[in-house]
Amino acid sequence: MSNSGLNIIKIGGNIIDDEVLLDSFLEKFAALPGKKILVHGGGKIATRIATDLGIEAKMVEGRRITDEAMLRIVTMVYAGLTNKNIVAKLQVLQCDAIGLSGADGGTIKAIKRPVKDIDYGFVGDILHDSVNTASIKKFLEAGFVPVFSAITHNGLGQLLNTNADTIASALAVGLSSLYDTSLVYCFEKNGVLKDINDEQSVINSIRADEFLQLKEDGVIHDGMVPKLQNAFDAIQKGVRNVYIGHANNLHLFQQGQFGTCLTLK
Ligand SMILES: Nc1ncnc2c1ncn2[C@@H]1O[C@H](COP(=O)(O)OP(=O)(O)O)[C@@H](O)[C@H]1O
Numbered sequence: 473m474s475n476s477g478l479n480i481i482k483i484g485g486n487i488i489d490d491e492v493l494l495d496s497f498l499e500k501f502a503a504l505p506g507k508k509i510l511v512h513g514g515g516k517i518a519t520r521i522a523t524d525l526g527i528e529a530k531m532v533e534g535r536r537i538t539d540e541a542m543l544r545i546v547t548m549v550y551a552g553l554t555n556k557n558i559v560a561k562l563q564v565l566q567c568d569a570i571g572l573s574g575a576d577g578g579t580i581k582a583i584k585r586p587v588k589d590i591d592y593g594f595v596g597d598i599l600h601d602s603v604n605t606a607s608i609k610k611f612l613e614a615g616f617v618p619v620f621s622a623i624t625h626n627g628l629g630q631l632l633n634t635n636a637d638t639i640a641s642a643l644a645v646g647l648s649s650l651y652d653t654s655l656v657y658c659f660e661k662n663g664v665l666k667d668i669n670d671e672q673s674v675i676n677s678i679r680a681d682e683f684l685q686l687k688e689d690g691v692i693h694d695g696m697v698p699k700l701q702n703a704f705d706a707i708q709k710g711v712r713n714v715y716i717g718h719a720n721n722l723h724l725f726q727q728g729q730f731g732t733c734l735t736l737k
């Protein structure tokens with residue numbers, strides 16, 4: 473392993489959807505020293521554009537049912553509009569961003585989710601070892617800042633819609649074999665909250681066993697459940713640190729004052 477550090481930062485749809493929040497976040501991201509990767513979702517925008525086009529969005533357990541028409545929309549929205557908008561904004565900030573889907577540079581392969589009770593359509597699951605670390609390393613060592621959208625491919629020409637939290641976690645796990653990697657989930661709240669209506673009730677750190685209890689007690693629900701599952705999965709597989717906090721506070725993360733820190737024990 474080279475000893476250099478790598479920060480993988482993920483932003484969700486509520487940040488991308490708010491130009492003021494997005495611009496303020498991107499300034500902080502651009503100012504972050506060292507090697508870094510940005511992963512973005514954009515689920516809210518995709519739902520809105522699909523609705524405008526008369527296509528109904530269906531989510532099951534936080535994952536989008538992606539038929540052919542929806543795949544066309546999410547590809548255009550995530551890998552097109554959203555990704556290029558973010559890259560252009562970062563270029564203004566002297567951050568040499570390069571926009572990628574998992575197909576670009578063969579960076580991330582996925583398999584179409586097998587049909588069990590539910591047919592998710594063209595949704596991709598990332599298997600172990602499916603992150604092409606050699607390819608991503610080339611971008612990083614050349615000084616580029618990769619910006620990943622939520623689109624992967626199966627290596628046989630099929631694009632797949634893959635949850636952005638999962639992409640961030642898989643990248644962090646893969647790249648932790650090469651870099652000392654931290655994973656940071658940025659969203660519109662100060663961290664994992666004890667009381668969802670009280671921004672001051674941030675839980676400073678959560679262990680894996682506490683997570684299960686918080687979930688059972690209903691303190692953690694909705695999108696936070698799969699987010700934390702992805703996060704704990706990353707730490708179990710060698711990622712050094714995982715944090716969850718407000719996109720506006722990213723500058724505090726390297727001072728250890730950022731949102732909720734996840735720990736194994
Ligand atoms: N205890 C909690 N603390 C903070 N947010 C929570 C909690 N429990 C549930 N949530 C919900 O989880 C959401 C974040 O998950 P998600 O919508 O998937 O985010 P993103 O789109 O940013 O990836 C928050 O907007 C919030 O509504």
Ligand SMILES: CC(=O)N[C@@H](CCC(=O)OP(=O)(O)O)C(=O)O
Pocket residue numbers: 483484485486512513514515516518534535536546595596622633634635636637
């Ligand atoms: C399969 C699946 O559900 N993919 C997600 C990808 C986007 C995403 O993850 O966006 P956020 O981070 O903003 O939620 C979706 O289409 O909503």
